[in-house]
Amino acid sequence: MTLTVENLQVADLVRGISFELGAGERVGLIGESGSGKSLTALSVLGLLPEELSATGSVRLDGRELLGASEKELSRLRGNEMAMVFQEPMTALNPAMRVGRQVTEPFRVHGRRGRPAEELLAAVGLPGVARAYPHQLSGGQRQRVVLAIALANDPALLICDEPTTALDVTVQAQILSLIRERLSAESSLLFITHDLAVVAQMCDRVLVMLDGSIVEHGSTREVLTAPKHAYTQRLLAASDLEGAR
């Protein structure tokens, strides 16, 4: 799978973004609140709010996604591309047992899939298939969301601050689950404002500021020798600076 984003523009909020993500690559998208990270991810997924539209080009293995029909986009979502957002409750149906929710991607995409118990055990949640989301903790709910996202073994996983709402220990568990459970050939676009998370999760980093990418490079390059003044400030303000 190759994701190619070219000159992506969303009003004046995302401005001329271009990047490529190859099979098995793990790329971080960092930048402060409001820099356009989420709108970039939502453009790729075809999930921008109605009042906004994207121009430029977003191609998944050569297929243009911008302007693709809702039918085509929903076929791709939950199948070739999957996503995990910050707040698991928004992704889950409060009135459906989690066991049924994790096998939903198979029904939607007309596949015979693995049993719910197996999918949930793979994310460290044995025995919860009959629970409703409100009976689980925030970390457990995010595990359920991850089980749903990974059910069809997506070629591209987009995570938008998936651990920001969780406490530190649970955060670490979710991050290692993503690392362990995502197939080696699947690509990851990981949005965060936390440089320590990027250091753990990503081989490459894109740095956004005011809707544009101002720096990109390997995680090592960007975190040890940032070129742009903004990235330098970001690093100076992070815990990583002290750890170097």
Ligand SMILES: Nc1ncnc2c1ncn2[C@@H]1O[C@H](COP(=O)(O)OP(=O)(O)OP(=O)(O)O)[C@@H](O)[C@H]1O
């Ligand atoms: N529906 C919308 N209509 C108009 N402006 C919007 C809309 N959604 C987001 N914005 C604005 O677009 C800018 C970029 O938002 P975006 O959510 O992509 O930022 P972000 O980098 O993901 O920030 P955060 O880390 O806080 O999620 C912000 O200034 C935001 O206020």
